[in-house]
Amino acid sequence: MPELCVNIDHVATVRQARRTYEPDPVEAAFEAEAGGADGITVHLREDRRHIQDADLPRLRAAVRTKLNLEMAATDEMVGIAIGLKPELAMFVPERRQEVTTEGGLDVEGQEARIRDAVVRLKGAGIPVSAFIDADERQVEAAARAGFDFCEIHTGPYAHAFHDRGATHALTAEELAKVARAVARVQALGMRANAGHALNRANVGRIASIAGVRELHIGHAIVSRAVFVGLREAVAEMRRAIAAGACDGR
Numbered sequence: 001m002p003e004l005c006v007n008i009d010h011v012a013t014v015r016q017a018r019r020t021y022e023p024d025p026v027e028a029a030f031e032a033e034a035g036g037a038d039g040i041t042v043h044l045r046e047d048r049r050h051i052q053d054a055d056l057p058r059l060r061a062a063v064r065t066k067l068n069l070e071m072a073a074t075d076e077m078v079g080i081a082i083g084l085k086p087e088l089a090m091f092v093p094e095r096r097q098e099v100t101t102e103g104g105l106d107v108e109g110q111e112a113r114i115r116d117a118v119v120r121l122k123g124a125g126i127p128v129s130a131f132i133d134a135d136e137r138q139v140e141a142a143a144r145a146g147f148d149f150c151e152i153h154t155g156p157y158a159h160a161f162h163d164r165g166a167t168h169a170l171t172a173e174e175l176a177k178v179a180r181a182v183a184r185v186q187a188l189g190m191r192a193n194a195g196h197a198l199n200r201a202n203v204g205r206i207a208s209i210a211g212v213r214e215l216h217i218g219h220a221i222v223s224r225a226v227f228v229g230l231r232e233a234v235a236e237m238r239r240a241i242a243a244g245a246c247d248g249r
Helices: 009-018 025-034 055-062 075-084 108-123 136-145 155-164 169-187 203-207 219-228 230-248
Strands: 003-007 039-043 067-071 088-091 128-132 149-153 191-195 212-217
Touching (some): 009 025, 009 219, 025 230, 088 149, 108 136, 128 136, 149 212
Parallel strands (some): 128 149
């Protein structure tokens, strides 16, 4: 069964709406782990819209599972990651005007620069992941750049599922793209994760794909937590993942 890494960025989003001290992302990490999370994911954005620099050492000290740091492939962020020593660093694209990450990282278009950043992180003993679209060219570029993991962007599948339904041909097509990308990641000697826009309704089919190691899910879990609490929202997602993984077998 794929592991579940819970992204707690949007707990910090609520805090930053008032520029105050609550809700505390560290408490969120504790509750997520208590609900069965296998890891905690945070994205330190260049504009610091949710997670703040001061959160990172507190999370590093508090997280008992593993800490995944999402970030842009910049000198500043690489330096922060080297100081933090997360269990996994993941390069994602960033645009200041976007509400959330809108697509995968273009590794192919900036391969040399990204390879240098990967070398720096791996030299510090930090495994590195690329958040990429389900595109064979990007998978191959990630392999050439030296990534250990690729996280396949599941947004197109999730949006097709929501807009067209679980049985629509477009949903099946997008799911097949993810599955092919996962297989190619493995064939090139990397490990495959997946994430973006996954929720309890659509996660099962992604969880059933052979070779998916981790699912990184945040917004749907934090949204559900408004009604049932974060610990239970994580537990619910784990059950949905388990059901999907069993169906796949």
